[in-house]
Amino acid sequence: MKTALPKLEPGYHQRYIIPMMRIGKNGNKLKVFKIRTMYPFSEYLQEYVVGMNGYNTKGKPNNDFRLTPLGRFIRKYWIDELPQVYNLLRGELALVGVRPLSEARFKELPIDIRERRIHYKPGCIPPYVALLMPDSKGNIEAERIYLSEKEKYPHWTDIKYFFKAIFNVLSGKILSS
Incomplete structure (x- = not known):
């Protein structure tokens, strides 16, 4: 069975700042803006790459051939995250919160995390950065810890x-991918 690619706006894959569909508060889809770091149409290969190679120690797809050489540099210094300030200013993202995830990655989460995380806006700064748990399993545990604290002390937890x-x-204890 063939699946058609979604209809894209003209010139979508020539843009340097791109909207990426993510799961937001209440399970609604949200366009999160990022600087392009991958070759065009790479988003359609996510499940394939993860299925073939799994995740690396930083929770990213292992041996990800979809990244451009410039994209590796941009990600290393967190530059690809800068356009999310637009989402923050629009009120679509919180400064701190669970990471906005693609639908494919969201479906990989345990059901308890999926049910809890959709009660909050995703954030620009995810819990794994604060808790130094960047691997795939650590990301999930960091979200559990964060959500437990957030449910008890919503504002204090984010601060x-x-x-x-x-x-x-700033101390170099955690690096981007």
């Missing part, structure tokens, strides 16, 4: 995680 994340990034 605490923000400062811990900033410290971890």
